[in-house]
Amino acid sequence: MLDLEVVPERSLGNEQWEFALGMPLAQAVAILQKHCRIIKNVQVLYSEQSPLSHDLILNLTQDGIKLLFDAFNQRLKVIEVYDLTKVKLKYCGVHFNSQAIAPTIEQIDQSFGATHPGVYNSAEQLFHLNFRGLSFSFQLDSWTEAPKYEPNFAHGLASLQIPHGATVKRMYIYSGNSLQDTKAPVMPLSCFLGNVYAESVDVLRDGTGPSGLRLRLLAAGCGPGLLADAKMRVFERSVYFGDSCQDVLSMLGSPHKVFYKSEDKMKIHSPSPHKQVPSKCNDYFFNYFTLGVDILFDANTHKVKKFVLHTNYPGHYNFNIYHRCEFKIPLTVKRENTEGQTETCTTYSKWDNIQELLGHPVEKPVVLHRSSSPNNTNPFGSTFCFGLQRMIFEVMQNNHIASVTLYGPPRPGAHLRTTELP
Numbered sequence: 001m002l003d004l005e006v007v008p009e010r011s012l013g014n015e016q017w018e019f020a021l022g023m024p025l026a027q028a029v030a031i032l033q034k035h036c037r038i039i040k041n042v043q044v045l046y047s048e049q050s051p052l053s054h055d056l057i058l059n060l061t062q063d064g065i066k067l068l069f070d071a072f073n074q075r076l077k078v079i080e081v082y083d084l085t086k087v088k089l090k091y092c093g094v095h096f097n098s099q100a101i102a103p104t105i106e107q108i109d110q111s112f113g114a115t116h117p118g119v120y121n122s123a124e125q126l127f128h129l130n131f132r133g134l135s136f137s138f139q140l141d142s143w144t145e146a147p148k149y150e151p152n153f154a155h156g157l158a159s160l161q162i163p164h165g166a167t168v169k170r171m172y173i174y175s176g177n178s179l180q181d182t183k184a185p186v187m188p189l190s191c192f193l194g195n196v197y198a199e200s201v202d203v204l205r206d207g208t209g210p211s212g213l214r215l216r217l218l219a220a221g222c223g224p225g226l227l228a229d230a231k232m233r234v235f236e237r238s239v240y241f242g243d244s245c246q247d248v249l250s251m252l253g254s255p256h257k258v259f260y261k262s263e264d265k266m267k268i269h270s271p272s273p274h275k276q277v278p279s280k281c282n283d284y285f286f287n288y289f290t291l292g293v294d295i296l297f298d299a300n301t302h303k304v305k306k307f308v309l310h311t312n313y314p315g316h317y318n319f320n321i322y323h324r325c326e327f328k329i330p331l332t333v334k335r336e337n338t339e340g341q342t343e344t345c346t347t348y349s350k351w352d353n354i355q356e357l358l359g360h361p362v363e364k365p366v367v368l369h370r371s372s373s374p375n376n377t378n379p380f381g382s383t384f385c386f387g388l389q390r391m392i393f394e395v396m397q398n399n400h401i402a403s404v405t406l407y408g409p410p411r412p413g414a415h416l417r418t419t420e421l422p
Helices: 026-036 104-113 245-252 351-358
Strands: 003-005 011-013 019-020 042-045 056-060 065-067 077-081 086-089 093-098 117-121 128-130 134-141 159-160 166-175 197-205 211-222 232-238 256-260 284-290 293-297 304-309 327-333 343-348 366-368 383-388 392-393 401-407
Touching: 003 166, 019 232, 026 056, 026 065, 077 401, 086 117, 104 128, 104 134, 197 232, 211 304, 211 401, 232 245, 232 304, 245 284, 327 351, 351 392
Parallel strands: 003 086, 197 327
Antiparallel strands: 003 011, 011 019, 042 056, 056 065, 065 077, 077 166, 086 093, 117 128, 117 159, 128 134, 134 166, 197 211, 211 232, 256 284, 284 293, 293 304, 304 401, 327 343, 366 383, 383 392, 392 401
């Protein structure tokens, strides 16, 4: 049985690991994978058809804990303990829930102190006892006598004293004063772990198509002294087609991984694939997992030839490898009797909406079926690749964009970067 420390408005954890509000989904999964012998039977719950309409949930069924992640930014929003018989809980080092200590209203009052009177939710038939960043729910049907409460208090919720002996059914840890209105907080500095994250990525365009990326980056920068003095740093960097790998390294730092391409599955769609001589050396990717970006370099010139932006939707083959890239892509839309207008495609745009903006259907897609080996099946099915304005949009079966590949001719000269130096 897990023995966990509750920190209101912050976290649930122990000496080895901690689920902190604002933590990225990938870090929570990494904790579960590392401690898989202790934390077993984890479910991933999401909406297959509309993944943005419901929170993404990691359900620790053996331990009675749910981790609710915001559907958009994929950071931890709420920690719910829904079965207190499966876990030990303590506050400031003192247990208030264990096999020997029942989490009664008296025990909660003794451990956490005074707060506002309980609030009754008639729809759920639950009483809620609220502290800042922490709520306890008590169920009505376990009591022999009906509670007395004021029926006209606060929009149908009634204030009352919770009967003695009532035990906690659920506990919630969240940010702010209201569980209903809570949002995932910004990522805590303790979650950066030396990585750089992208707050937003803007695709830059010239007259013919995409020319590069402008990234707004976040890092936990600390000067001389303790980590407690650390502050979040925000800075911008730009990378372009035709940049050398040294340019990219100086802008974005070292990649998490370098991947060498062994084959090009899209080569058959080039104008004359049979004339292409096999190269003696392979193109290679810089994988920036926390930015949600891949950068492809030409094997001969070592210059940027492609960018790949990942949306990290659940139900995609690459889910949880990359953090979500919050991109904005300007699309040129030509309408009758008007000059070309610009519309914006984002991480959350759906493909049918993009086709409506364009005013005409895009050519038939190429069907992409990913698998780790020829004998393995992909449980998530195929995706569809549409070419548009020197970009390839990979679209899932639920109409959401899985990734966008930007490509274009490398620029002949290197960009002057003196204006971008801090």
